[in-house]
Amino acid sequence: MTGFPFDIVAFDLDGTLLETHRDLGTAVNHALDIGGFDPVPIDSATDLIGGGAKIMLKQAIDMQGGLADDEFRKLYKEMLGYYSRNNAVHTRPYPHAVETLEALGGRGVRMAVVTNKFESFATDILQTLGLASRFEIIIGGDSLGKGPDGKHRAKPAPDPIWHAREACGGGTIAFVGDSSYDVKAARAAGVPVIAAAYGYCDAPAAELGADAAIDSLAALIPALERL
Numbered sequence: 001m002t003g004f005p006f007d008i009v010a011f012d013l014d015g016t017l018l019e020t021h022r023d024l025g026t027a028v029n030h031a032l033d034i035g036g037f038d039p040v041p042i043d044s045a046t047d048l049i050g051g052g053a054k055i056m057l058k059q060a061i062d063m064q065g066g067l068a069d070d071e072f073r074k075l076y077k078e079m080l081g082y083y084s085r086n087n088a089v090h091t092r093p094y095p096h097a098v099e100t101l102e103a104l105g106g107r108g109v110r111m112a113v114v115t116n117k118f119e120s121f122a123t124d125i126l127q128t129l130g131l132a133s134r135f136e137i138i139i140g141g142d143s144l145g146k147g148p149d150g151k152h153r154a155k156p157a158p159d160p161i162w163h164a165r166e167a168c169g170g171g172t173i174a175f176v177g178d179s180s181y182d183v184k185a186a187r188a189a190g191v192p193v194i195a196a197a198y199g200y201c202d203a204p205a206a207e208l209g210a211d212a213a214i215d216s217l218a219a220l221i222p223a224l225e226r227l
């Protein structure tokens, strides 16, 4: 018993706990530059985030006419290499993220990260920001390998949320995320979900189909208590 309606809270990372778009956008632009493409304005990088780095770069290149697979792969590698060296330059926790994690931890709630980023990037960034130890587990888009359909078992599939629940010792779980990938994954997993309206939402937060939406992480605990 935690005295809180949920034993476990799992968080998406980009656009939910961390503002990551400047470093992601800079990595995309690094690859676009090598490929002779125009850069994307850093602030519009927010529109590309949600499905992981590959989809991000693909969208940016497709907007400029697209590229053959082998050429794309080279640029994708460049982007990943750059991001691995520069992933926490401008990346910061959102306002109230740290206090909220502390408050949940103080109530005995166990926490997990379920992101579509590569696990190594997510862990690296959270370590740099001094937050990694708050989580029982950090699950990335590549953590669970591929399913029978050959696709990574990543959001919008339910598997990473189920895995997070298990790794946190089981119990009631709620999910918090900013995109349709998050809401779909939570729905498929059969767990309640809160939309982070301040994040990189790929649709208006109210239309994502979440159980509630919050404008700031300061509103998260009351929103979870009202679910």
Ligand SMILES: O=C(O)COP(=O)(O)O
Binding pocket: 012, 013, 014, 015, 048, 049, 050, 051, 052, 053, 056, 114, 115, 116, 117
């Ligand atoms: O980097 C992305 O595109 C997705 O990352 P997220 O799942 O943490 O939002």
Ligand SMILES: [Mg+2]
Binding pocket: 012, 013, 014, 015, 016, 049, 050, 177, 178, 179, 199, 200
């Ligand atoms: Mg996100």
